[in-house]
Amino acid sequence: MPQLIQRLPEGPLDVVGDVHGELDALLALLRRLGVDPDARTAERPVVFVGDLIDRGPDSVGVVELVAHLVEAGLAHAVVGNHELNLLAGDRKEGNGWFEGRTDDHAQFDGERRVFPSRVATSSERERIRAFLSELPLALERDDLRVVHASWDPDAAAKLPLEGDVARLADEWHRAIDAELEASGLRARASEERREFAGLRDQHCEPTRHLAAVAAVDCARQRANPVKLITSGAEVEVAQGKHFFVGGKWRFVTRDAWWRRPVDRPTVVGHYWRRRAAAIAGKLDLWGEYEPHAWAGDVFCVDYSVGRRFLERFRGRRRDFDGGLAALRFPERALVFDDRAAPVPTTR
Ligand SMILES: [Mn+2]
Structure with a gap:
């Protein structure tokens, strides 16, 4: 059983947003961050905010890659709600890849659309479950905390x-x-x-x-x-x-908890930031902030790569709206999988 709150490494690091099975985006982002999974080298540690899985084309490949980086001592990760659902055996839209469920589908423009996701084999399932069950809920050090969705000291x-x-x-x-x-x-x-x-x-x-x-x-x-x-x-x-x-x-x-003060800079994912409002029924909770702004000492690093499955339903194959981002800390700049230059964040 994992320790639930673990220590972040000291020194510069990169906090990566929700990946949601988008393996190509993750590989592109890691290249920009100076991480070479094959050579097992990284310029600095990578920290994942959770929701590695579901909806995207290759959750199996994403977990295997992240597990490889964690085992090599190059990466750290916390649990997101999607990993919690998987570990609890809850069947949710977009997680049918894990058990090979054929009825897993999204409602899109009034039609049933099946997720074209790589299905896990039984040995992959075992490895994925073993890896995810060892993830902590929070990672922290004196000047930074990483959790998936929210932080509450009483909880x-x-x-x-x-x-x-x-x-x-x-x-x-x-x-x-x-x-x-x-x-x-x-x-x-x-x-x-x-x-x-x-x-x-x-x-x-x-x-x-x-x-x-x-x-x-x-x-x-x-x-x-x-x-x-x-x-x-x-x-x-x-x-x-x-x-x-x-x-x-x-x-x-x-609850927009990030409007209240926190004890240290806190990085989360979970809330889609790029054009969330453009999706029917999706809440755009961070819409009141500039696209690259902090909310006080809280930063949400989920730039909606998890909506690429919807964009593919619309026939798009590249130039997606949703992207995968990493927040470089302490520089407070964003690196995207689909943009050449880093983008500074704003207060
Ligand atoms: Mn989430």
Whole structure:
């Protein structure tokens, strides 16, 4: 079992955003960063923010490459929500490659589109699971922290020194649900769901706020330290601000925790930064910031390479909108897989 919060190496390093199975983008970015996986050499350590996998063409190849770099002592990585889903055995859109599920598909322009992803063999599955289950939730040193989605000191204080992240997330989930059950909130949420039958129908916009449904959703994220760090907290949205995403109507949205002060520069992924608003149903939480800006001491390094699968559905094969970025630290400059020159970040 891994230690859940581990030490980042001292000195200059590069923090790479969510890769989502985009092996070609990762290879291009590593070349620009001076990493040669074959020669096992790197100019400086590489740190991955999680979500290495799902939706893209080759999650198997990405994990094998990252595992190779980690084993060679050239890279470090934290768990993202996609790795947590895989370890927990949760079947989600875009993770059918792991079990070779043939029903894995995305809804695109009203059509079912199958993900053309490399399927893992049984020995690859074993290796991938073994590697991912050893990843920590956070990496830190005095002047920098790397987590997938959010940081909360109170949640971090509840973590044991070491543990199995999927098992811990499940144990907290059960404990939270038992409390919700005892308080009657779960029963009220079920009642609301029965009254409002159209939760999974995009054309059936809710006419009122389902407060218990919202409260249950918030509690399951906020009170679960593993979920909080890998997916972020959620907050209720007002009547009229409900939105449809991931196949159901939502009464909660992601908490913009980066607007509050943090104790040190903190780098995350998880929130699509390049043209998130252009995607139906996708939240553009970082849209209020300049494209290369920090939010106080928080920087999101996910430049949406994970939407290339959508761009390919549209027939695009190059000049993608979404890119894979690395934040060079302490220089605070961005290197992209698809741009020759580094881009400075802004305050
Ligand atoms: Mn994520």
